[in-house]
Amino acid sequence: MTVEELIGKGIFQVVVEGDDLSREITGIFCCDLLSVAMGRAPSMSAWVTVMGNVNTIAVATLADVACVILAENAQPDDMCRARAQQQGVTLLATEEPVFEAALKVHQLIHG
């Protein structure tokens, strides 16, 4: 499933549309500790976190994830939003808890 297809499902709010919506999402990664996410988030994964600060976008860019999903209604601060736009990172949001948000993406990928 591509990022564009995930957005098309309408289950997540779109905070920022990234540069490459044709990126394939091949897995899901859940973690709020940025250093752990940095080392462990697989590239091309959907990263689910409640950490909505500017460093989240830096980690997303460097770990090369397909998109970031902010769970638990976590609000990205202005700098986070601006950096996502600047770096072309797709940033989505939901009121769902981390597990439920990740499960939805898992079900969409694996049927």
Add this chain to the structure above:
Amino acid sequence: MADVIALTYEISPDDFTRAGEASSDVKSKLKQVGVSPAAIRKVAIAMYEGEINMVIHAKGGKITVEISPEEIRMILADRGPGIPNVEQAMQAGWSTAPDEVRSLGFGAGMGLPNMKKYTDNMSIETELGVGTTITMVVKL
């Protein structure tokens, strides 16, 4: 590709909003010169961790990146305070980061272990009160 491309970056202390800019720049330059995505990811992770360490623990410093056809060498030289016990600092989970840093999602004690894990060679030279220089190599 030229024989060696050298890039240098000044890292500001205590500026979390800019942490990652140097790593992002290196990442895009490596892409331009055709380095493989796997090697780029290793360099990006290792360098970002180092950059964050320089912001959290040190008074900023300088990063030099040398790109050759054989390897990418990152030299991170900070302005102190030095690492009292390198062996302890290398243990996953060991952290001296303050609470405010933890609230930003850092301070899990994964910095140095990640840097070692994602590079082919890493050396640490440190002197208390003077600074730490970490050299990391990713082979191409």
